[in-house]
Amino acid sequence: MSYSVPPESISPLLYQRANPREPHGDETEPPEAADRLLHAMMASATGGVAPTSLALAATDWLMHLAMSPAKWQQLVQKAYRKNMRWFSYASQAGFGAPCEACIEPLAQDQRFRSPAWQIWPYNLMQQAFLLNQQWWHNVTTGIDGVTRHHEQVVSFAARQLLDMASPLNFVATNPDVSAAAWREGGANFLRGALNFAEDLQRAATGQPPAGTEQFRPGHEVAVTPGKVIFRNHLIEVIQYDPATPTVHAEPVLIVPAWIMKYYILDLSPHNSLVRHLVGREHTVFMISWHNPTAADSELGMDDYVRDGVMAAIDVVSERVQGQRINAVGYCLGGTLLAITAAALADSGREQLNSLTLLAAQTDFSEAGELMLFIDEGQIDWLEDLMWQQGYLDNRQMAGAFKLLRSNDLVWSVAVNQYLLGRRAPMTDLMAWNADATRMPRRMHSDYLRHLFLNNDLFSGRYRFDGDPIALSDIGKPLFAVATMRDHVSPWRSVHKIHLVPNCDITFVLTSGGHNAGIVSEPGHPGRSFYIANRPQGELYLDPDTWVAAAEQRVGSWWPAWLTWLDQMSVSGMVAARAVEEGLGAAPGNYVLER
Incomplete structure (x- = not known):
C-alpha cells in the first residue's frame, strides 16, 4: 500500500529543491522569461549543449591538474617514452625493416584497418595519432579531486577534438582517398561534392536522407496486415x-x-x-x-x-x-x-x-x-x-x-x-x-x-x-x-x-x-x-x-x-x-x- 505526503506539508525549501523547475506557463515572470528566451536562442545555436556545463567541467579539470605536479611529471615521462617508441618505429619502418607496431587500435576502432595504413608513410601517421590519443586520455583522466562526471565530459570532449584531427579525415593523409583520386582521376571528389550538395539541400528543406523513400511505412516497411x-x-x-x-x-x-x-x-x-x-x-x-x-x-x-x-x-x-x-x-x-x-x-x-x-x-x-x-x-x-x-x-x-x-x-x-x-x-x-x-x-x-x-x-x-x-x-x-x-x-x-x-x-x-x-x-x-x-x-x-x-x-x-x-x-x-x-x-x- 502506498502513502503520499501532501506537498503543502513539506518544507517549501525542500519542495523547491525536489522540484527545481515547475512548469511556468503564463505565470512566468518577465525577467525570467527574458532569461529563458536568451538561453533558448543560445541552445538553438549550440545544438542543445550547455556551454556552462562544459566550462564547469573544464575548470574543475584544469584547476586540479594545475595543483598536481606529480601528474605533470608522469605525463612528461609518458610523452618522452611514447616519442622514443615512435622514433624507434619510424627509423625501422622507414628502411622497410619488419617492426612491431608501437600501439594497436582499440577493438572498436575500425579507422585504420585498411592494409594501406600499414604502408610508409601512412603507418607513421596512424601510429603517431594513436599514441597521441592515448596520451591525451592520460591527461584528462586519473586526476585526484576531479568529479567523475567532469572527468568523463573533459575526456569525451578531448576525444571529439582528436577525432576531428584524425589523419583519416584529410585527403593528403588518407591513403585510401589518395589512391581513389589517382585511380579515378579525381572523379571521387566530384561525386563527393554532389553528395555534399544534396545533403545540404535536404537538411535545409527538412527532407530525410537520400534513399529513405525506398522504405515507406505501409508500403515497404510496417506492412504486417x-x-x-x-x-x-x-x-x-x-x-x-x-x-x-x-x-x-x-x-x-x-x-x-x-x-x-x-x-x-x-x-x-x-x-x-x-x-x-x-x-x-x-x-x-x-x-x-x-x-x-x-x-x-x-x-x-x-x-x-x-x-x-x-x-x-x-x-x-x-x-x-x-x-x-x-x-x-x-x-x-x-x-x-x-x-x-x-x-x-x-x-x-x-x-x-x-x-x-x-x-x-x-x-x-x-x-x-x-x-x-x-x-x-x-x-x-x-x-x-x-x-x-x-x-x-x-x-x-x-x-x-x-x-x-x-x-x-x-x-x-x-x-x-x-x-x-x-x-x-x-x-x-x-x-x-x-x-x-x-x-x-x-x-x-x-x-x-x-x-x-x-x-x-x-x-x-x-x-x-x-x-x-x-x-x-x-x-x-x-x-x-x-x-x-x-x-x-x-x-x-x-x-x-x-x-x-x-x-x-x-x-x-x-x-x-x-x-x-x-x-x-x-x-x-x-x-x-x-x-x-x-x-x-x-x-x-x-x-x-x-x-x-x-x-x-x-x-x-x-x-x-x-x-x-x-x-x-x-x-x-x-x-x-x-x-x-x-x-x-x-x-x-x-x-x-x-
Missing part, C-alpha cells in the same frame, strides 16, 4: 490479423519507445518481430505514438502512462476478455512499461501476465556515455529550449547520439560519402532511424530529471498520480534483453533489473547494438547470445559473474524468447481472433505524422 482499433490524443492501438487458425489465449501488447516510430519492430517482412510473433500463433497488439507538436507541450510522464500504456492495456483487455497480457516494452517504452506495471500492481489491477523488456533500463545510475549530456545545467538548458518550442525535436538530440559514436556515425561516413564519393546503400533500419519524432516539453523534462538525473524509479521515489511506486511490486515473470554494444542502454545498466528481487528473471545478452541487436531475426549472420534464468529468491550475480555462468548460444535470441512466451501462455490455444472492426488499416495515421 492489421487494423487500428483505438485512437486517442496520444496513441493508436493496432491489432494485427492472425496468420494461423489457432492462437495462444494470452495476447501480446508491444510498447515501443515514444522517441521514435514504432515500426522498428515491424520493419521489412523478413525481419519484422510482429510478423514473426503472428506467425508463431500469437495475437499481437502494438502502440503507435502520436508525434507531438507545440500544442502537446504540457503532456507529462503521467499522461504517457495513463493515456498511453494503461489505455492500451484496457483496450486489449476489452478485446481479449478473461486473459492477462504478455506485455513487451522496447527502450524507453520498456521503462514506461515497468512504471505502468508497478502502478497497476500498486492499485491491485491484475491485467498483466508477464513482462518483456528489450534494451530497457530501470536503473539509470550507470546509463553510459549518454549521461555526459545530463546534468543540472544541461537539463536546465534543454528545458529553456523546449519552453520556447513546446517540444524537443529528435533531430536536436541526434547530434548527441552521433557524437557517442563519432568515428562510425560522423567522420567515417563523411570520408566515405564526400572524399571517396561512395553512398552507403540505404537499409530499412537506417531509414527508420531517420524518421525522427518530437517529445513534449513537460514529458521530456520529467524523464530527464526523474529517471536519468535523480534515478527516482529505481530508488523508490518515483510517483505516478502523486503516489510512490516500487518496481519490487511488479511480481510478474520477466524476460530482459540487453545488447553487447549498446551506447543508449549499456548492458550492465540493463542487468541491474536483477536487483529487483520479487520476480523470476530470464536475462539475455545478445550481440549487436541498441537497434540491430534487437532486430535480430533467425538466420541473421553472425548473431549469438548469452542466456540464464534466475528464479525468484536466488542470489544476485554481478554482470561479469553472470556472463561467466550463462549459457552461450549461436543465432538469434528470438526463438528462445518465443519458447519462454509459450511457457508463459498457460491458458492453452483458442481459435484465431479476426480483426473485424477498426478505424483504418495498419500502420494507421500517427506513424505518418511529420
Whole structure:
C-alpha cells in the first residue's frame, strides 16, 4: 500500500529543491522569461549543449591538474617514452625493416584497418595519432579531486577534438582517398561534392536522407496486415490479423519507445518481430505514438502512462476478455512499461501476465556515455529550449547520439560519402532511424530529471498520480534483453533489473547494438547470445559473474524468447481472433505524422 505526503506539508525549501523547475506557463515572470528566451536562442545555436556545463567541467579539470605536479611529471615521462617508441618505429619502418607496431587500435576502432595504413608513410601517421590519443586520455583522466562526471565530459570532449584531427579525415593523409583520386582521376571528389550538395539541400528543406523513400511505412516497411482499433490524443492501438487458425489465449501488447516510430519492430517482412510473433500463433497488439507538436507541450510522464500504456492495456483487455497480457516494452517504452506495471500492481489491477523488456533500463545510475549530456545545467538548458518550442525535436538530440559514436556515425561516413564519393546503400533500419519524432516539453523534462538525473524509479521515489511506486511490486515473470554494444542502454545498466528481487528473471545478452541487436531475426549472420534464468529468491550475480555462468548460444535470441512466451501462455490455444472492426488499416495515421 502506498502513502503520499501532501506537498503543502513539506518544507517549501525542500519542495523547491525536489522540484527545481515547475512548469511556468503564463505565470512566468518577465525577467525570467527574458532569461529563458536568451538561453533558448543560445541552445538553438549550440545544438542543445550547455556551454556552462562544459566550462564547469573544464575548470574543475584544469584547476586540479594545475595543483598536481606529480601528474605533470608522469605525463612528461609518458610523452618522452611514447616519442622514443615512435622514433624507434619510424627509423625501422622507414628502411622497410619488419617492426612491431608501437600501439594497436582499440577493438572498436575500425579507422585504420585498411592494409594501406600499414604502408610508409601512412603507418607513421596512424601510429603517431594513436599514441597521441592515448596520451591525451592520460591527461584528462586519473586526476585526484576531479568529479567523475567532469572527468568523463573533459575526456569525451578531448576525444571529439582528436577525432576531428584524425589523419583519416584529410585527403593528403588518407591513403585510401589518395589512391581513389589517382585511380579515378579525381572523379571521387566530384561525386563527393554532389553528395555534399544534396545533403545540404535536404537538411535545409527538412527532407530525410537520400534513399529513405525506398522504405515507406505501409508500403515497404510496417506492412504486417492489421487494423487500428483505438485512437486517442496520444496513441493508436493496432491489432494485427492472425496468420494461423489457432492462437495462444494470452495476447501480446508491444510498447515501443515514444522517441521514435514504432515500426522498428515491424520493419521489412523478413525481419519484422510482429510478423514473426503472428506467425508463431500469437495475437499481437502494438502502440503507435502520436508525434507531438507545440500544442502537446504540457503532456507529462503521467499522461504517457495513463493515456498511453494503461489505455492500451484496457483496450486489449476489452478485446481479449478473461486473459492477462504478455506485455513487451522496447527502450524507453520498456521503462514506461515497468512504471505502468508497478502502478497497476500498486492499485491491485491484475491485467498483466508477464513482462518483456528489450534494451530497457530501470536503473539509470550507470546509463553510459549518454549521461555526459545530463546534468543540472544541461537539463536546465534543454528545458529553456523546449519552453520556447513546446517540444524537443529528435533531430536536436541526434547530434548527441552521433557524437557517442563519432568515428562510425560522423567522420567515417563523411570520408566515405564526400572524399571517396561512395553512398552507403540505404537499409530499412537506417531509414527508420531517420524518421525522427518530437517529445513534449513537460514529458521530456520529467524523464530527464526523474529517471536519468535523480534515478527516482529505481530508488523508490518515483510517483505516478502523486503516489510512490516500487518496481519490487511488479511480481510478474520477466524476460530482459540487453545488447553487447549498446551506447543508449549499456548492458550492465540493463542487468541491474536483477536487483529487483520479487520476480523470476530470464536475462539475455545478445550481440549487436541498441537497434540491430534487437532486430535480430533467425538466420541473421553472425548473431549469438548469452542466456540464464534466475528464479525468484536466488542470489544476485554481478554482470561479469553472470556472463561467466550463462549459457552461450549461436543465432538469434528470438526463438528462445518465443519458447519462454509459450511457457508463459498457460491458458492453452483458442481459435484465431479476426480483426473485424477498426478505424483504418495498419500502420494507421500517427506513424505518418511529420
